[in-house]
Amino acid sequence: MKIQTLVLGDYQVNCYLVSDDEGNAVIIDPGYEPDRILLRIRDLNLKVQAIFLTHGHFDHIGAVKPLYEALHCPIYLNPKDVTLPPYLTQGLLHYTDEYEEGDRISIGKLSFTVLETPGHTRGSVCLLCEDAIFTGDTLFAGSCGRTDLGGSWFDMVHSLNRVVALKEDLRVFPGHGPASSLAIERRENPYVTQRSLT
Numbered sequence: 001m002k003i004q005t006l007v008l009g010d011y012q013v014n015c016y017l018v019s020d021d022e023g024n025a026v027i028i029d030p031g032y033e034p035d036r037i038l039l040r041i042r043d044l045n046l047k048v049q050a051i052f053l054t055h056g057h058f059d060h061i062g063a064v065k066p067l068y069e070a071l072h073c074p075i076y077l078n079p080k081d082v083t084l085p086p087y088l089t090q091g092l093l094h095y096t097d098e099y100e101e102g103d104r105i106s107i108g109k110l111s112f113t114v115l116e117t118p119g120h121t122r123g124s125v126c127l128l129c130e131d132a133i134f135t136g137d138t139l140f141a142g143s144c145g146r147t148d149l150g151g152s153w154f155d156m157v158h159s160l161n162r163v164v165a166l167k168e169d170l171r172v173f174p175g176h177g178p179a180s181s182l183a184i185e186r187r188e189n190p191y192v193t194q195r196s197l198t
């Protein structure tokens, strides 16, 4: 598995290009700058099979429409985010497919598992693939996403504790900021409360 990170737009969202050794790829959270994303895809000779959205906030989805027009690949969203108010999505949510807790989606040789992790938004998901987890705005390095933009603090605490309990050695690729690992976050993240989990 290869992971390329592009930091995009005013909100510095992490867009990830995740691919297998044959170049089959998925784009996670294309928030801005579709031309830059397409250029990188062409440079790396990737065959994009899907777009995965960790949630419906505008800073994670802004490039979806032009990318869809260029690539014609399915776009996955958890439908619980369709209730987000328009000012948080900046217009209609564009997606072709729904995913939910426990779904497994194959991209070439890679298999992604969907975990519903409400808190930042009702429909927020984390995406688990091999030794990596893409956490959107649920888990950040040393922090977590806001819960005042269509989410719930109660749900966030539950989701964070669930994610860090998954597996000690997973690499963490958040929606903003630097990468981390579950081992570090379990030890050092002040928002993770269930320290006794091993």
Ligand SMILES: [Zn+2]
Binding pocket: 055, 057, 060, 120, 137, 145
């Ligand atoms: Zn967000």
